[in-house]
């Protein structure tokens with residue numbers, strides 16, 4: 001009989017796989033619940049994008065293996081969008097690489113640049129994909145705390161020098177999941193300086209670049225010198241509510257892009273051509289859709305935050321993304337405890353902060369990915 005590899009035996013279950021299990025259990029028991037756990041927007045893709053997807057699916061060329069580097073016109077559309085959005089120029093042949101969703105690129109990236117035993121620095125709390133990525137590359141993980149007192153920005157000066165000297169890669173993500181904080185340009189400049197000083201590669205995850213309220217998020221590539229050290233990851237998932245389509249891109253340093261392309265060429269066979277066509281359409285035509293999306297999420301956020309406050313919650317954060325990050329009430333022992341209470345007493349699924357790392361322990365994350373009538377239901381009865 002075969003056994004799981006030692007590698008897989010050591011890997012803890014993926015956070016959302018565990019939450020999915022809890023949901024299946026509720027469904028099995030026929031319990032109705034409100035799901036505020038996963039960042040999977042409910043709004044639906046732009047209609048025009050879906051029409052292109054359907055039409056392009058019927059074209060024979062799109063049914064064949066896609067090019068690893070994606071269609072030329074897709075990379076050109078990304079280049080154009082990037083220039084307009086961030087005023088950053090990219091070379092579409094060397095500095096842009098389409099991905100099967102940003103998670104795919106984020107997780108494969110270290111395989112091309114990190115050696116076994118080298119340090120990968122990850123944020124805590126942080127998107128769980130980074131830990132898995134470091135794990136598969138055989139790296140040592142060093143967690144840096146995103147603390148409330150520092151506006152959920154890491155204190156780079158607190159990273160031990162021996163870790164800095166041995167670190168190969170750092171992951172950071174703003175607009176931030178789960179804390180919702182944004183990174184000011186001054187921090188991004190310090191970050192590029194820090195990475196240049198220690199020769200650390202920066203994987204900057206900008207999956208939520210378009211999901212904001214008042215302050216427009218930056219690209220790391222706006223910072224002078226960033227192209228020497230950084231690759232930025234983008235996604236259409238959250239901007240166009242198409243998490244199921246699996247499309248995004250990496251852009252930045254050309255040698256790093258080349259390393260990721262080499263890894264991917266050995267693993268996948270590109271993005272379905274029709275999805276690329278739909279993505280081009282979205283990037284070129286859908287500014288209106290995205291501003292409507294922001295309005296809808298803002299309306300949900302304002303109601304949710306106000307209701308949380310009225311329910312007695314303090315320290316509520318909802319500055320960007322479609323998440324709300326808040327301290328758990330004082331009478332609960334842990335974030336897991338509070339999330340279990342929400343499931344069993346209120347039929348509400350939220351994500352315990354500890355699932356994002358130990359520095360998330362005293363927090364809970366709500367994803368505002370249900371419509372307002374459901375959000376109102378959350379507060380129909382006393383929440384705590």
Ligand SMILES: Cc1ncc(COP(=O)(O)O)c(C=O)c1O
Nearest residue numbers: 039101102103127177207235237
């Ligand atoms: C911070 C962050 N990065 C990346 C992703 C992955 O997004 P996708 O693979 O759908 O592009 C997510 C998904 O929730 C995320 O929260």
